[in-house]
Amino acid sequence: MRLKLLAAAAATLMTVAPAMAELVIPALNYRTGAYAISGIPFADGFSDYMTLLNDRDGGIGGEKINVMECETAYNTEKGVECYEQTKGQGALLYIPQSTGITYQLIPKASADGIPVWSVAYGRTSAVNGKVFKWVFNLPVTYWDGASVAVKYAMSEEGGSLKGKKIALLYHNSAYGKEPIRTLEKLSEKHGFELLQIAVDSPGQEQKSQWLQIRRERPDYVLFWGWGVMNQVAVQEAANIRFPMDKFIGVWWSGSEGDVLPAGAGANGYKALAFNGTGTDYPTLQAIKEQVIDAGKNAGDGTKWGEVGYNRGVYSAAVVAEAIRGAQAKTGKSAITPSDMRDAMEALDISADRFTELGLKGMGGAIKLSCAVHSAPRQAAVQQWDASAKAWSLITDFMDPDFDVIDPLIEEDSMAYAKENNITPRDCKM
Amino acid sequence: MPEQLLFAMEVTLNGLMSGVLYSLVALGFVLIFKASGVFNYAQGVMALFSALTLVGIMEGQVPFGHMINAIFGTEIHHFGWHVPAVAAILLTMVVMVALAWAVNHFIMRHLVNQEPIILFMATIGLAYFMEGFGDLMWGADIKNLNVGLPQGLNSFIDETTFNALGYGFFIDNLDIVASVVAALLVIALVIFAQYTKQGRAMRAVADDHQAALSVGISLNFIWVMVWSVAGFVALVAGIMWGSKSGVQFSLSLIALKALPVLMLGGFTSIPGAIVGGLIIGVGEKLFEFAIGPMIGGATENWFAYVLALLFLVFRPQGLFGDKIIERV
Incomplete structure (x- = not known):
């Protein structure tokens, strides 16, 4: 009897336990x-x-x-x-x-x-x-993304952003603040004014921020949002009638769930993408x-x-x-x-x-290589078609401004290495 | 008129409107606290649950569809019908009454005369249960909520202020609707609490459970009634907030917006929830407008609490709350 019980238990375990791939x-x-x-x-x-x-x-x-x-x-x-x-x-x-x-x-x-x-x-x-x-x-990376967004805006403006105003609407967290340093460098390089507007998590209430955008009238709003902040921002942008084709989110602010609640108001909203859209x-x-x-x-x-x-x-x-x-x-x-x-x-x-x-x-x-753990470091721009309820890529995958970003990466990674007593590997081997 | 003054006026108006939305959430807390002395941690989740249920009914979604499909291998997601908004709201209210009955039957009646902290802990458990239950019942996807409320810039106000002042004010149509609904709700609740038999019984229960029982008031009935009314208030709040952002699980976090309102207005006053909401709404928006840009912005969440704490220094029971004196 005991043997039967043991056998039954073993059989049960074998059935329940996941196959060890x-x-x-x-x-x-x-x-x-x-x-x-x-x-x-x-x-x-x-x-x-x-x-x-x-x-x-x-x-x-x-x-x-x-x-x-x-x-x-x-x-x-x-x-x-x-x-x-x-x-x-x-x-x-x-x-x-x-x-x-x-x-x-x-x-x-x-x-x-x-x-x-x-x-x-x-x-x-x-x-x-x-x-x-x-x-x-x-x-x-986020720094690449910020650079690609600016590059795209520049192409839309005929190659120059001099005298333009770009607002960064960001989640008030380490994630949301990631693009700031890159954008500051790019604003110096290209002569645009950078307006930083923070939204506290979770971001259900953004009235103040969008009133500020309405007053300041930036030429572009770059958007580093997450969670409910995305849906509210798209809705508020539609509410104040901000031109949606000048509103560009990062890839975490560019999914179907971010735009569907705003309905037709979200039409034309853009976001960065690192992967293709659709089912083709x-x-x-x-x-x-x-x-x-x-x-x-x-x-x-x-x-x-x-x-x-x-x-x-x-x-x-x-x-x-x-x-x-x-x-x-x-x-x-x-x-x-x-x-x-x-x-x-x-x-x-x-x-x-x-x-x-x-x-x-x-x-x-x-x-990739020993020294380079991210590639191709490109992003494309996708745009939302509210009537078709679909995103589609409207640009090719674009390179960021490596001249600006790579020194920042070198500086930040070396600071990390120093803080954590890491001796950088010799990748020439 | 100086441009900055016009901007400040616009910010103030929008602050008032936002304050009304905060008040809608705070009202639910006040109702239950008034009737049972319970700080209902689950109020935000009730707003979420009611909104999920409303959308589910409107869209003809099969409740527990994922679970049914996983167990029986079926592919059932929708009944194939759409229910009109008004009917769906009424059906959702039936669900919220059933929820109120369940809360009373399985939780509250077992905790009569327990310490407030025990009751509070029970509502924390309820919040987590309801969140999981809502997920199981309706799924975790974001859902569009469209009950026909207008949204976006009010053109009439924009044009009128532009013609009069040279600057068009932005007021969201949804905020205007929310203000009207909140005003009607408060009037109805005040009349109910002050002038109806059930309302007076509710206040008696709030004063002393056992004394109310001794004069023949049914504690069970009052609690079911109060949780039902709080469920209705949660549904209204869920509709207003859900129309802005879609119905999703972060909707439960709107409760965070109600806490400073309650601290300021008092936990036992319906008008206090409204006045508190307006003060918080205007205060946080003006602070963000005037001081925010100098200190990096995103001040609203913390400034609301600072404002509430400042009021508490001078009136610990809140602006309209009952002063509690315990003699030893």
Whole structure:
């Protein structure tokens, strides 16, 4: 009898316990809480792409991918808990999905020897791989974004911003303040006036700020918002009849959920983007047919093709490519976090390779190195069509002003190295 | 007229309008505190929950759809109908009354005569439960709320002030509607509390639970009634705020805007919630306008509390609150 019970218990455990895949990617998702509207599309896109690889290709190099979801609710403490829970289960790489969690994981993951990829958020100066050996922040940083936004405004103004006024409406936090230094430098260089307007978190009440914008009449408003601040800002801009085509958000202020509540008033609003929009990609079509229509999707399937969903697919494709690189270099299918780090550092995804992956034009070509942990550092501008309820890219992916930004990155990363007693690596080896 | 003075006048008007929106949230706190001595931490979540329910009903969304689909492998999301706004508001009120009954039945009646801190802690638990329950019931997506309220610049005020003063004032149509609704709500609540049998019973319960019971007042009925009215106020606040930003989970954070209003106006006064809201609204907007640019801006959140604390120094019970004297 006891034997039967033990056998039954063992059988139950075997049924309940997740299959131990050899390519473990913890997903620190936030499907609940105040920021779930941003977290759900990314989580769905990331998981659905990996499901496609598992089902269609049998995983990567014969190994199944295990996307180990852990809910953070965008809470830094919960994110760290997720890290602690999952790091011992073969985690190859962490995508923290939050600047707060990224900052917590930088020292922890570096000590544990697990690479961290903050996808266009986190610490900008992590671009410098000589200092941040275990951290990657491709494909673009906030400083690059600020520069691309100014470059775009300049092109709209016939090549000069001299005498123009640009307002920065920003979330009053470390994230929101990120572009200030870059914009100050650019205002000196191009002769425009920079008006800084802060909004306290969460940003449900922005009447004062928009009255100020109405009084000051800036030529452009650049926008570094997050969460409910995005929807309120778009609505308030529509309320004061600010020309929406002169209102440009960062990529975290440019998803469907940010503009839909304002209805027709949001038409023409622009935002920076580091990934392509829409569903016109062979891989997205494959996901629709083989994952969503087959009922194997991670969410409810309604986010397919949204900006955040595509961002998740793009990120998953990059991770998969790094895994392939690690397997090719080491000659083994079951890789370690250290192999993964080396592969991230050697990442080389050309435009042709993106096409082979069924994601032609989803992002700019990526080529990383020991010293450079972010590439291509490009952003495009996307615009919202309220009647079609769709974003579309209206520019190519553009380079930032490297001459202005790279010295700032060097300065900030070296200051970090000094504070933390880090000897920068010699990347000539 | 000097330009700065015109700007200040515009800021003041908008501050008054914002203050009304803060008051709408504060009213719900006051009602429950007046009737039961409970500081209802869940008031903000009630606004969220009511707005989620309203949109869900209007859009014909299947409650608990995600859970049902996950368990049974179905793909049911919508019933396929759309309910008109007025009917949806009435149906949402039915849900809020049911919620009030549930709160009383499962929480409040078990805590009669407990320390206020116990009751407060119970509402913290309720807030977290309702947030999760709302997520499970309606999903975490942002939802558009359109009950037909006008939004955007009021052209009449803009043109009139421009013709008279040479500068057109910005006033949001939604704020004007909110002000009218809030005024009607306050008048109705004051009449209810002062001149109806149930209103007087509510005040008696607030004074002393056991004394009210001894004269035959049904504590259960009064609490269900008060939580229902607070649910209605939460629904109104949810509609106003949800129309601006869409219905999303950060809507519950509007409670943060009500706290300084309560500190200033008093926890037991309905007119106090209104006057407090107006003072906070105007005060924070004028401070942001005059001082904000000199100190980096984003002063509104903290200045509202500073203003409330300044008032507390001189009137600890708030402007209109009851003075509590305990003799030993």
